[in-house]
Amino acid sequence: MNKKLRKWIAPAAALLLTATLLGACNSSKPAEKAPDTSKPATASAGKMYIPVISKGFQHQFWQAVKQGAEKAAKEFNVDITFEGPESESQVDKQVEMLQAALGKKPAAIAFAALDSKAAVPLLQKAKDAKIPVVGFDSGVDSDIPITTAATDNVAAAGLAADKMASLIGNEGEVALVVHDQTSRTGIDRRDGFVNRIKEKYPNIKIVDIQYGGGDQLKSTDLAKAIIAAHPNVKGFFGANEGSAIGVLNAVTELKKDGKIVIVGYDSGKQQMAAIRSGKMAGAITQDPIGIGYWSVKAAVQAVKGESVKKTIDTGFHWYDKSNIDSAEIKPLLYE
Template identity: 75%
Template sequence: MAKKKSWFALAGVTVMAAALLGACGGNGGGSQQANAPASSEASKAGDSQAAGKVYIPVISKGFQHQFWQAVKQGAEKAAKEYQVEITFEGPESETQVDKQIEMLQAALGKKPQAVALAALDSKAVAPLLQKAKAQNIPVVGFDSGVESDVPVTTAATDNKAAAALAADKMAELIGQEGEIALIVHDQTSRTGVDRRDGFVNRIKEKYPKIRIVDVQYGGGDHLKSTDLAKAILQAHPGVKGFFGANEGSAIGVLNAAAELKKEKLVIIGFDSGKQQIEAIRSGRMAGAITQDPIGIGYWSVKAAAMAVKGESVPKTIDTGFHWYDKSNMDSDTIKPLLYN
């Protein structure tokens, strides 16, 4: 890996790996907890305020992927270690920008000591970020950066570099020539933009014989992504490779390839989850980029707790990424970072 991690990421490796290993057997329970009614989350916030504890709402992009359950596990671990109270919430899907804005507005109304946010739409949340700043509430970005100078830090993967690595792997696997396409989750969040641009720019800069025939946006929904991928494959039957820029996008590409019997299509994904892991083991998917979701959640809450205490934090916290395929997915380095 030609990528240097920050000291924050290196310092947290042991803690994060241990947290994930301890959580691997409990995804079902974690999912139920993550989808707790908003009223119970509000009650938790009220109880913490009454008890005089530091309260930090953690607002994610959604709950539709296991990625967010893993982020939640990391956030809860940090909350326990730093003795703060958190609520973890997000809209039902990653297309519900208005719902996330409502959640952020409600969270600020509870007068928290800090807020952690993974913005679905950087521009849409800008007014509320200014409101938080006016109220002296530190904001920590996670997963997605926010196009604003308000957040004190952002705990995230370097998505441009991660997607560039995916592009290099794609080029290698298709012999550095041919047609390829992308399904990306959105073009409004920092992750969507950076993964698209990181992949596309690397192909354009290094691989002149590879042509990107289409880029479509499926909202992270595997059904919509399936339809989009099928349309691309039908319009461009010579496509040799396909990049799915998040879990739902990648599953959509897998489904489309299966329905159209495109058995030789080189598919590269992002994140993990049961379906991607099984597809990589079986050879239907070439490989994927994994983040460290436990680490993202852990550092978002830790950084928020530090900001509340007035401690300095770096402007960005690089939580790292890795390429994995069936040759290394069970290794000591990769296995702790994958989730079902």
């Protein structure tokens, strides 16, 4: 081997040995961790994350609640997500949404229960994990929520009953189409109306109560069936937006306008038009923006350890064509 060849081989061998040793060292290092995907894509680094799980998404009421929640999120500099099942009868789907929200390890949860008992086991998990739960719109049959931001639905439905009684001359047959018999709102609006009639108006008979899941088409069919079975019915109470529109459609299709008094709940474009035209006597309006706002604000307060009232009454009002455009009522209505 000549001198030139030996001169080239020695450095090459050294380089090969160094590379081998480095490879061996690097192979003992642990693999890098995968990115943390436990937080939602919408959550910003360092911000409090609060999922807001509603009873639905299809009615304008929930869009107004979402607007209020987003207002609070901006004010308190927190990240939220807002979701709900397509139908207010999809209890299982809402429970799945709650399960998924818990998996993201949020700072707090705002929850409007479709079924006041079905969600309790998951809410207990939240409590065990020290995740504050705020109820909104519908309460839960449990002391787990630190507060509930909602309308006093018993009192509000009682006012609807008083208005109905006055409109039908304190006597006759009436019926109800209610969105469900499992949520706190469904139960309270039904019982608030029924109990007020029983307590104060002995000459008014409630001939039927049906549950349409808040679906307009189903509620229309139910109202038609009630009218067929009770041709002398003088009034209907529709306990939410979808229920009230269903009753309105049934009365219109059967050409009973002016013969059957309709009292509704919530607002929305169709109800407001019906009230302005006189086809619907009036309705109870909540403050959906306030409900959404307080659900997030109370959650933030709870995370920060601030005191929160056990119940946050967001208020209600009766409106009809005489005050629908008034300064007091107009801000509470949504289309």
